[in-house]
Amino acid sequence: MNDVASGQPITSRRVREIDAAQAGSIDPQALVLAGEPVVVRGLARDWPLVAAGRDGAKAAADYLLSFYNGRPGVGYTAPAEAGGRYFYDDSFYDGSATRLNFEAERVRLDDYIGGMLTRLGDRGAPSFYIGSTDLQGYFPGLAAAGNDFELDGPAFDTVLRSIWIGTRTTASAHHDMANNIACVAVGERRFTLFPPEQIANLYPGPLEPTPGGQVVSMVDFRSPDLERFPDFAKAQQAAQVAELGPGDAVIYPALWWHHVEALSDFNMMINFWWNDAPAFMDSPMNTLLHGLLSLRDRSPHEKRAWAALFDYYVFGPAERPTAHLPDAAQGPLARLDPMSARQLRAKLLQRINR
Structure with missing residues (x-):
């Protein structure tokens, strides 16, 4: 099985970094308008959730679940042979179907996370993943307890806060239609980012179905097949990588492609999505x-x-x-x-x- 933590970055070019403690105030809107991603070291270092994570996976889960309201969510489970990569199954390549290689089910999140914790470190276990889940809708009070930022200005009138929880998983390169502050709370993550104009060199897959709601690159970053996807070499030259630990964040503009690897046995990330377009505008x-x-x-x-x-x-x-x-x-x-x-x-x- 391929272990996402053992793979090497596809590029040595690093995303520009600033230190939150040295920078003072951070203006995410100004950063995305500059048109490039930026890593902010320590942006969330003082969050209670980050502090709980320093005491281990169970402590982080217990702290998070103290805010859980019992609402059923969606848990995604992929077999061990998928190597944590949430993608299509073999039917895609033989032309018989277009199926995904994981199962999605409605679950109580506390039960699902509890089951996740019992299999940590077991390399023969399936991978477990809770995708973008509305923070206020499932964990009311978590943000207000100090796990948040001051986001001022009209651009942030409709900011969406979401949480991601899982084991060693990979979200294949995709883009979103909102600007993003991705804050690692527990574990380590690697973001590999590409500017929007690299779309053709990333070989996008079908419009539907998709593993997570957005079109994904068909290239397996763990072992790129340059015979099948020769122009991916051009995308590699344009890529930037961000290695993030607990409390670190990466801020990037809408429509930047990003390939996200969760590199620890247990991981949590909170995202802040926003777009300064008026609400009456269409998608x-x-x-x-x-x-x-x-x-x-x-x-x-x-x-x-x-x-x-x-x-x-x-x-x-x-x-x-x-x-x-x-x-x-x-x-x-x-x-x-x-x-x-x-x-x-x-x-x-x-x-x-x-």
């Missing part, structure tokens, strides 16, 4: 899906023309299409607000449901 993924429906299979010359239109109306300066138009004539080209967004959404639904 860009919906636009992508509609683009598959409306644009992808058109002729190359027509797609080039539409690319020019998108550059003008969407990806270029927001004020350019309206600079020469009077206010009354701007319609949906004007800056959106909740009312105009509802009107535009209604118009789209009417056109789609033709």
